[in-house]
Amino acid sequence: MKKSRPALYARHRFPGEVIGLAVWLYFRFPLSLRMVEEMLAARGIEVSHETVRRWAEKFGREFANRIRRRAPRPGDRWHLDEVVITIAGKKHWLWRAVDQDGFVLDVLVQSRRDRKAAQRLLRKLLKKSAMAPRVMVTDKLGSYGAARKDMGLRIEHRQHKGLNNRVENSRQPTRRRERQMKRFKSAGQAQRFLSIHDPISNLFHLRRHQLTATTYRSARKEAFEAWADISYAALAV
Incomplete structure (x- = not known):
């Protein structure tokens, strides 16, 4: 049975996995739009940096809002x-x-x-x-x-x-x-x-220097799973 396409990505040519990956790369790391374009091209995904920019503005905002809604109460x-x-x-x-x-x-x-x-x-x-x-x-x-x-x-x-x-x-x-x-x-x-940048950074703010390697990997896995849930797309393409 064919998996239904999330409404979030309706009328977009590329699947959510590609769009979610592009947005994650752009906001998670200090990369330019053209760098993200090249990293996608290395995976055989041909998109322009302008397309990445539009994805970042549209979907990045939606993802940031979803992260805020599920964020725990801030410290005092x-x-x-x-x-x-x-x-x-x-x-x-x-x-x-x-x-x-x-x-x-x-x-x-x-x-x-x-x-x-x-x-x-x-x-x-x-x-x-x-x-x-x-x-x-x-x-x-x-x-x-x-x-x-x-x-x-x-x-x-x-x-x-x-x-x-x-x-x-x-x-x-x-x-x-x-x-x-x-x-x-x-x-x-x-x-x-x-x-947009700061809520996404918060999701992956794992304080690595305070955690053991095992605990850090577990926390990182949870962050990846949360991103997949928020974006309807896992980070692996």
Whole structure:
């Protein structure tokens, strides 16, 4: 009996296994669209980099949303940080929040680094998580404390640069992608890309250095199975 085609991939010439693999490669590793095109070609799959781009935008968004819906509740200690990025020759700020386990809670690209920008990030985080953290850890930027006070949040606030390595380390994949993409072309493009990239990274955030080899392989297998369930496609083609 012929296996039915998932409705998600209706009217697409390529099967879900090919599309899911292309999207996974693009968001999971610091690869350009043309690199993904070449890796697929090595498997005998002839698609253009433009097709990969359209797949990444359409299916990557859907997969990221599904990952968010099934994600466990975030930790109760949030690490917030902001880092400068240059877009089209202009300075922007990438605001990021992670929990104590290193899972990215959200990112927000903004043109300012002030109290209102910090408030916008906090409101977005609180709306998405539906609960306030026990502790908020930031650097010495005064905007966080001002935003917390204006919003009436009764959260323990720790300000110390040395305590915020967790969120600073989470910048590294973004910086690698920024270099690979030869910088983001617009604030909207950066926001769209990172809002897909980070949930997929969370799914495969296995903290290998904290696990035994056997436990790591088991966790990795579970992540692959979760991806297959989310995308209706296993990673093997």
